[in-house]
Amino acid sequence: MRIVVIGTGGAGVSAVEAIREYDKDSEIFMISRENTPPYSPCVLVDYFQRKEEIDKLFWKGEDFYKKMDVTPLLGKVVNKINTKNKKISFNEETLDYDKLLIAAGGKVTLPPLKGLNKKGVFTFKTLEDADKIREWIKKGKVEKGVVIGGGFIGLDAAMCLTSYGVKVTVVEALNRLLPRMLDYEMGTLVKEIVERNGVAVVVNGRVNEIVGEEKVEKVKFEKGEVLDAEIVVMATGVKPNTEVVEGTDIKFNGRRGVVVNEYMETSVKDVYAAGDIVESIDIVTGEKKPILLWSNALLQGAIAGYNLIGRKVKYLGSTNQTIIKVFNVPVVSDGNYIGEEIKLFSRDVYKKMYIKNNRIYGYMLINTKKNAGLYNSLMVSKKDISEFKDFLLTDEFNYGKLVTKAITLEKETYQY
Amino acid sequence: MKTVFIRPERCIGCKHCEIACAIEHSKSKELFTAILEEPTPAPRIHVLPTIGIMTFPDKCRHCNPAPCMQVCPTGAITRNKEIDTVLINGNRCIACGMCGIVCPFDAISYKRSWEISIEREVALKCDNCVDRLMKGFEPACVEACKTNALSWGEIEEVMREERKKIAEKIAIATTSAEELLEKPVPENIKLWRDLGLVIKKLGEKG
Ligand SMILES: Cc1cc2nc3c(=O)[nH]c(=O)nc-3n(C[C@H](O)[C@H](O)[C@H](O)COP(=O)(O)OP(=O)(O)OC[C@H]3O[C@@H](n4cnc5c(N)ncnc54)[C@H](O)[C@@H]3O)c2cc1C
Numbered sequence: 001m002r003i004v005v006i007g008t009g010g011a012g013v014s015a016v017e018a019i020r021e022y023d024k025d026s027e028i029f030m031i032s033r034e035n036t037p038p039y040s041p042c043v044l045v046d047y048f049q050r051k052e053e054i055d056k057l058f059w060k061g062e063d064f065y066k067k068m069d070v071t072p073l074l075g076k077v078v079n080k081i082n083t084k085n086k087k088i089s090f091n092e093e094t095l096d097y098d099k100l101l102i103a104a105g106g107k108v109t110l111p112p113l114k115g116l117n118k119k120g121v122f123t124f125k126t127l128e129d130a131d132k133i134r135e136w137i138k139k140g141k142v143e144k145g146v147v148i149g150g151g152f153i154g155l156d157a158a159m160c161l162t163s164y165g166v167k168v169t170v171v172e173a174l175n176r177l178l179p180r181m182l183d184y185e186m187g188t189l190v191k192e193i194v195e196r197n198g199v200a201v202v203v204n205g206r207v208n209e210i211v212g213e214e215k216v217e218k219v220k221f222e223k224g225e226v227l228d229a230e231i232v233v234m235a236t237g238v239k240p241n242t243e244v245v246e247g248t249d250i251k252f253n254g255r256r257g258v259v260v261n262e263y264m265e266t267s268v269k270d271v272y273a274a275g276d277i278v279e280s281i282d283i284v285t286g287e288k289k290p291i292l293l294w295s296n297a298l299l300q301g302a303i304a305g306y307n308l309i310g311r312k313v314k315y316l317g318s319t320n321q322t323i324i325k326v327f328n329v330p331v332v333s334d335g336n337y338i339g340e341e342i343k344l345f346s347r348d349v350y351k352k353m354y355i356k357n358n359r360i361y362g363y364m365l366i367n368t369k370k371n372a373g374l375y376n377s378l379m380v381s382k383k384d385i386s387e388f389k390d391f392l393l394t395d396e397f398n399y400g401k402l403v404t405k406a407i408t409l410e411k412e413t414y415q416y
Numbered sequence: 417m418k419t420v421f422i423r424p425e426r427c428i429g430c431k432h433c434e435i436a437c438a439i440e441h442s443k444s445k446e447l448f449t450a451i452l453e454e455p456t457p458a459p460r461i462h463v464l465p466t467i468g469i470m471t472f473p474d475k476c477r478h479c480n481p482a483p484c485m486q487v488c489p490t491g492a493i494t495r496n497k498e499i500d501t502v503l504i505n506g507n508r509c510i511a512c513g514m515c516g517i518v519c520p521f522d523a524i525s526y527k528r529s530w531e532i533s534i535e536r537e538v539a540l541k542c543d544n545c546v547d548r549l550m551k552g553f554e555p556a557c558v559e560a561c562k563t564n565a566l567s568w569g570e571i572e573e574v575m576r577e578e579r580k581k582i583a584e585k586i587a588i589a590t591t592s593a594e595e596l597l598e599k600p601v602p603e604n605i606k607l608w609r610d611l612g613l614v615i616k617k618l619g620e621k622g
C-alpha cells in the first residue's frame with residue numbers, strides 16, 4: 001500500500017508515527033512546501049531568541065524521515081488532487097496514492113491593507129518567517145516595530161522582537177489582548193503585563209495602510225494616527241488552508257475547514273485530513289469549529305493514522321486548551337464563556353471560571369497553571385462539581401480531594 | 417511490570433516520601449549536603465491535604481497513553497518501555513508548560529535542577545527512580561513510606577486487561593470509557609480512570 005501525507009507539521013508527523021507503530025511495510029511519502037525536518041511552531045519563539053536551540057525545534061530529530069522509513073519530498077507545493085484517479089500533482093510531477101492524508105495546516109489571514117508588499121513586512125508562521133525576521137533585524141537598523149494582531153502569535157512575535165532590542169507596539173482591533181483566549185477583564189490584565197515589559201499596546205486599533213518608499217517606514221491608522229516602524233509583523237490570524245482541496249470533490253466548509261467524519265476521513269473515500277486544516281469538534285459543547293492548536297493537530301493526526309491502516313479509532317472532539325508565556329508569566333485558557341462566572345484574584349494571580357448546571361464550561365488562569373489539567377478533565381468528563389464549587393479556584397483544591405471523596409464510598413487498591 | 421501503588425487511606429501525611437524523593441534527585445543524594453545545594457532539591461511527589469484530616473500522596477502515574485508525552489512540542493518526553501516509565505529530558509525542555517496543563521494529576525512542577533546545563537526552570541516529575549531501579553532497589557518514596565501507603569509491586573493482571581481493552585478502542589476516553597467496560601468498576605477506580613483517560617492517543621501495542 002502507498003500512503004501519501006501532505007504536510008510535515010504536527011498532524012502529519014503524528015500520523016506517520018501512528019502508522020509505523022503497526023505497519024512497517026507500507027510505502028510512505030511525505031510532501032511539504034518547506035524544506036526542513038519536521039519542526040514545531042510552538043518552539044519558534046525559543047529558537048528565535050536562541051538560535052542554538054534549533055535541535056529542540058526539530059522535535060522528532062533531524063533524521064525523522066529516515067527513522068520512520070519515509071520518502072520525503074520537500075520544497076514541493078501540491079497544487080492538484082485528483083480523487084478519481086487517486087493522484088496528486090506538485091511542481092509538474094504526479095504521484096499515485098492508495099491512501100491520502102491532507103495535513104496542510106493553516107494559513108495566515110491578511111486583511112486588505114495597502115502596502116503589504118513593502119520590504120520589512122512579515123508574517124510569523126513558519127521557520128522561514130522566523131529566519132527572515134531575524135535577518136532583517138540583524139542587517140538593518142531596526143529600532144521600532146509594529147505587530148498587527150494581539151493574539152498569541154502576535155504576542156509571540158512581540159516578545160521575539162523585544163528580545164532583539166526592538167521597541168514594539170502591538171495593535172489589536174478588538175478591545176483586549178488574546179481575544180480568542182480571554183475575556184475583557186483578563187485580556188486587560190495581560191495588557192498590563194505586556195506594557196510592564198516595555199511593549200506598547202493599542203486596542204480597538206485599526207491599521208489601514210503600511211507606508212514607505214520601498215521599505216516600511218510608517219503604519220497609518222484608520223483614524224489618521226501614524227506610528228514609525230522599520231518592521232511590521234502581520235499576526236492577523238490563521239485559518240484552515242483549504243486551498244489545497246479547492247476544485248476537488250473533497251468537502252470543506254469555508255473558513256471552518258475540511259469536513260471530516262469521526263474517523264478523520266473526508267467526504268472522499270481513502271482521503272483523510274487532520275490538524276489545522278480541518279473543522280474540529282468542541283468536545284464540551286459539540287460545536288463544530290476550527291481548533292488551530294498543537295495538541296489538537298497531534299491528536300487528530302494520530303487518529304487519522306490509525307484509521308488509515310484500518311484500526312478504527314474515533315475522534316470525539318477536543319478543547320481549545322492553550323498556554324502562552326507572556327514574558328514568562330503563564331496564561332492558560334480553556335473552554336467557553338458559558339454560564340455563571342466565578343473568580344479569585346490575588347495580588348498577582350488571577351483565576352476565573354465559567355460554571356453552568358454544576359459543570360465547568362471554561363476557565364482562565366494568569367500567572368499560575370495549577371490544576372489546569374484537573375479543571376480540563378472535570379470539564380471534559382462533565383463531572384458535577386457542586387461539592388467543590390466553594391473552593392474550586394483556591395489553592396486548597398487538588399486532585400487528592402477527588403480521590404479521598406471516592407474512598408469514603410469504597411475501599412480499594414489503586415494503581416496507575 | 418512493577419509499579420508504585422498508592423493506598424491513600426493509609427497515608428498519615430508525614431511527608432517522609434517527599435524528603436526521600438528530594439534527596440534521591442539531589443546532586444549529592446545525602447540529606448545533610450542536599451539541603452545546602454543550589455538549586456534546592458525538589459520532591460516530585462507531593463503530599464496533598466484533602467478532605468478532613470486525610471492526605472494524599474500525589475505523583476505521576478506514568479499514564480499509557482500519556483497526555484504529557486503526546487503534547488510536548490520539543491520531544492522531551494519519552495517512555496522507557498523496559499520499566500514502563502514516562503521520562504522528561506530536561507535538557508530538551510523549554511518550560512512551555514504544555515505538559516503541565518494536560519496532566520490531570522498536576523504531577524509536573526517547573527523548577528531549576530542541577531541536571532540541566534542551562535540555568536532555567538524545566539519540567540520535573542517522578543521518574544520512578546530509574547537510577548535506583550537499575551540497581552535493583554525500590555523507588556525512594558516507597559522505601560521511605562512507613563505505613564505502606566506507597567508500595568511497589570506487580571500490576572494486577574485484571575487491571576492490565578481492563579486497561580488494554582480501553583486503550584484499544586478509544587481516543588479520548590473520559591465519558592465513553594465507562595460504556596466500553598463490561599462490568600461495573602468501583603466508583604473510586606472509575607473516577608481515577610476517567611480522569612487519567614482524558615487521553616489523546618491510542619495506547620499499548622495491540
Ligand atoms: C508562532 C506560532 C506559535 C504557536 N504556538 C502554539 C502554542 O504555544 N500552542 C499551541 O497549541 N499551538 C501553537 N501554535 C499553533 C500550532 O503550531 C498549530 O496548530 C500546529 O502546528 C498545526 O499543525 P498542522 O500539522 O495541522 O499544520 P502545520 O504545522 O502548519 O503544517 C502544515 C504542513 O503542510 C505543508 N503544506 C501546506 N500546504 C502545502 C501544499 N500545498 N503543498 C505541500 N505542502 C504543504 C507545510 O509546509 C507544513 O509542512 C503556534 C503557531 C505558530 C505559527
Ligand code: SF4
Nearest residue numbers: 476477478479484519
Ligand atoms: S500526564 Fe501526568 S500522570 Fe500522566 S504520565 Fe504525564 S505527568 Fe505522569
Ligand code: SF4
Nearest residue numbers: 488509510512513515
Ligand atoms: S514544559 Fe518541557 S517537557 Fe513540558 S511540554 Fe514543554 S518542552 Fe516538553
